[in-house]
Amino acid sequence: MTSTVPESVTITVSRTFDAAAADLFRLWTDPAKFAGWFGSVPERTTVDAKVGGDWNAVMIYEGNEMVFGGRFQEIDEPSRLVLTFGDDPSSEGSPLTVELAEAAGKTTLTVTQVGPLPEDQIEPATEGWNHFLEAMESQV
Template identity: 35%
Template sequence: MTDTTKELVMTRVFDAPRELVWRAFTDPDQFAAWFGPVGWSVPRDTVDFDVRIGGHQRFTMVNDEDPSMTSPGDGAFAEIVENELLVGYEEVKGIPGLPDGTRLTLRLEFHDEPGGKTRLVLRQGPFPVEMAGQAEQGWGSSFTKLDALLAR
């Protein structure tokens, strides 16, 4: 029997201290400035965070060329260690290829690297195998926007 799901695992080193990378994920103003793949944006007025265990993370990505195309995110925080670990989950609705109610977990680990850099380890899933590649491309594209934000 073949496994039809996959956990996405990505590692990325950012040229910024851990506290700044953490803030990019937890501060609504910063999050709105970088999140979403190139060609998508997150209007600041759609971002609502309550960064605590049991708190929430809500936002809407909007396609830059066709604002009628949107992708809402509505997750909950399950585990938080400031500047070190964020774990949350989302029960998805309306995503082609994922049954409504599928629970996707996101785990972000923030590690110090030499030279004031940060190594981020991202784990997300489970995804159908064919969707894991799309998620990886989306994160990679988003991270190019995060690199630019952190360079300011």
């Protein structure tokens, strides 16, 4: 069975953390913290958190090496990051927006990924982002 690829799909996931926005922001900009929730090999995770800076992470999953990466496009510390996200080094990846809204000592983190994605990969991608947000819980 082949899956059609819509021109653009939007995946949005959110979670409220008992943490400051600045602490959650660092999970995205500090390579060691990023590797901690992303599940990547720490010594093969790089994060150059500046506009135009690249990020790269290598994950080992079921014995297979998976390479992810992208580029930071916008940084508004501690409330917003815009970067690209992809698993194909030959493409620019999909736009990814991370928004952090802090109120009353809690922060809601919302991740929005936009781009082409085969229909049969929408649910696994959404589950993947929820898994990442769950992993962030143990990092703050």
